[in-house]
Amino acid sequence: MADPKGFLRHPRREWPRRPVGERVKDWDEAYVPGAPLPLIEEQADRCMDCGVPFCHQACPLGNLIPEWNDLVSRADWRAAAERLHATNNFPEFTGRLCPAPCEAGCVLAIDQPAVTIKNVEAAIADRVWADGLAPPVPPERLTGKSVGIVGSGPAGLAAAQQLTRAGHTVVVYERDDRAGGLLRYGIPAFKMAKHHLERRLAQLRAEGTRFRTSTEVGRDIGAAALRSRHDAVVLAVGATAWRELPVPGRELVGVTQAMEYLPQANRVCEGDLGVSPLSAAGRHVVIVGGGDTGADCLGTAVREGAASVTQVDIRALPPTERDETADPWPTYPTVHRVSPAHEEAEALGFGQNPDADARLFAASTLRFSGDAAGRVQAVHLGTVDTRRRPVPGAERVLRADLVLLALGFRGPQVTVGSAVSELGVTVAPDGTVARDGGYATNVPGVYVAGDAGRGQSLVVWAIAEGRAAAAAVDRHLMGSTSLPSPVTAYDGPLRP
Structure with a gap:
């Protein structure tokens, strides 16, 4: 470890996001380009190089996290890249898409904010390409297989x-x-x-x-x-094979699966389509499902110019801090997380309820209703308790002309x-x-x-x-x- 007191000297600082009003106008990444590099060496210094690194066990790849943290803190990017690629073929994917169970297993996280392992990983991966440290590695000989x-x-x-x-x-x-x-x-x-x-x-x-x-x-x-x-x-x-929602009104036009919706938006970005046939532009969108796919739909709908977007989650609102009884360290805790998409939708007031909250928790979808032409018009919701049992009389209706089912696979x-x-x-x-x-x-x-x-x-x-x-x-x-x-x-x- 380059700085034995690094975790005492430096607070946790994460990769900053671009301003909401700026990033929702384009399809570029939500984070400030290149921003981790000025602060990442300091953040890597926070790694304690603990004797039993539980981050290894929390990561299925067995990433050598303390080793490349130490190398980054010393600005030895070439060696850091070699240690990272020793266990991970695609760190730029995991550094952006993985929810970082390694950070949940960080020993520092027992009583302090964890090391920004995911940001360090992404910074190394980006530096790899900037410095030409990822050349092809063809085999020396072929096996004939x-x-x-x-x-x-x-x-x-x-x-x-x-x-x-x-x-x-x-x-x-x-x-x-x-x-x-x-x-x-x-x-x-x-x-x-x-x-x-x-x-x-x-x-x-x-x-x-x-x-x-x-x-x-x-x-x-x-x-x-x-x-x-x-x-x-x-x-x-x-x-x-996506999960279905067998409730009345599922057959209405405008009720579709998330993975029928997201690929069309991606094809627009690829230049294959001028406009998505399922575009949320000007529509009231309800997303059924509180996971990552639902959040992806949320951010996509905001960028397409939806009139409103609400993500419905049957789970109760999670706590903001780890429950040591239910989710003891070093397991991955169930806590309230705010993705860039959630931040965007809530900052811009895309929700339909009086607080303009784009997320509804403890809400169960009862049915969909539509017009005479068979097009969806509304989502009927019920409230559930912590055991997902209906709460009598606690129902609400959301306007919807596009419903996206994001219930997993x-x-x-x-x-x-x-x-x-x-x-x-x-x-x-x-x-x-x-x-x-x-x-x-x-x-x-x-x-x-x-x-x-x-x-x-x-x-x-x-x-x-x-x-x-x-x-x-x-x-x-x-x-x-x-x-x-x-x-x-x-x-x-x-x-x-």
């Missing part, structure tokens, strides 16, 4: 890079017209600019990874042909003709692809990584599983492996 990876989200890309660097010939199949999975069309540009993704894809291509976009397994290439072309297959199709698509169905892998009762501790499915040579096998999870878990599944595939093909395997398929986050 071929691997097909289905899906190009973070799990698929991590597996592809690891296996390519190990010398295998890797082909990534992506059903969309561009690679990236949810990083491309699910995550709004104001949350992560797409040039971060493009740079990594260019790096993967330069290393030898091949991409086949607009290619859906089961439609454009059959499962038998896929398996005959490759010595192993990795299913990394994500969890795209069950697992991968398993319909007839899907990759999961065509490959004949077993599907578990919870909707995920069944696998053993080494990511192998019931079909020989077919492995599964990421949300398709774990269920809906975090980007950091997807990358960790992609790396671990790559090690399993390499061992299957070569008899042994030197690739790292940070997690097993049965590992989970720290729990009380």
Whole structure:
């Protein structure tokens, strides 16, 4: 540790956000460009280099956080980049999208604000590209083995890079017209600019990874042909089977899934569309679901010029501080968090209630009502207690001509003709692809990584599983492996 008293000298200072009135007028990232670099060395000094770094355990990648904090505090960016990339293929993704369970496990967080680990990570990643510290790493020799990876989200890309660097010939199949999975069309540009993704894809291509976009397994290439072309297959199709809301009025025009809405806005940003066919411009929007996808819809609707936006959450309003009984350190606590999108909507008064609050907690959706033409006009809500039981007589109505369902995802698509169905892998009762501790499915040579096998999870878990599944595939093909395997398929986050 460069400064043994750093955590006493310096308060926690986070990456500053651009002014609300400025950032809602564009699709650029919400944070001030380059702002972490002047303050990040001081923030890295706050790391205590504790004897038992629980941040390692809280992070599924096992990031060497105290090591690269120390290197950043000494301004040794090259060495910091090497230590960070030793465990994480895509730190610019996690530094922007991960909710930072590592910070919840920071020892300093026992009685002080945690080290800004996520900001330090993002700063290192950005410095890597600015200083040209991320050159392609092609393999020294080829093994003669071929691997097909289905899906190009973070799990698929991590597996592809690891296996390519190990010398295998890797082909990534992506059903969309561009690679990236949810990083491309699910995550709004104001949350992560797409040039971060493009740079990594260019790096993967330069290393030898091949991409086949607009290619859906089961439609454009059959499962038998896929398996005959490759010595192993990795299913990394994500969890795209969304949860439904079976209440009266669900069939009304204007009630749609969040993942039907967000990709259209992303395509506008990509230049594919002039205006989204589901644009929120001038409309009263209600988002059902209190998670990250709902927040992404919120920020998108604000930028599209919605008349009002309200996010409905069935959960009670969380506390502002960790509940040591329910969520003891170092577990990830349930606390009230305000994302940039929430800050925008509330600062600009986009909510429909008298306080102009854009978030409603402890609210259950009872039904939708519409006009004679079958278009949605209102959302009928009931209030629930802490056990989600209805409170009699506590109902309200929100005006709505666009309703977005952001209720999470069950697992991968398993319909007839899907990759999961065509490959004949077993599907578990919870909707995920069944696998053993080494990511192998019931079909020989077919492995599964990421949300398709774990269920809906975090980007950091997807990358960790992609790396671990790559090690399993390499061992299957070569008899042994030197690739790292940070997690097993049965590992989970720290729990009380």
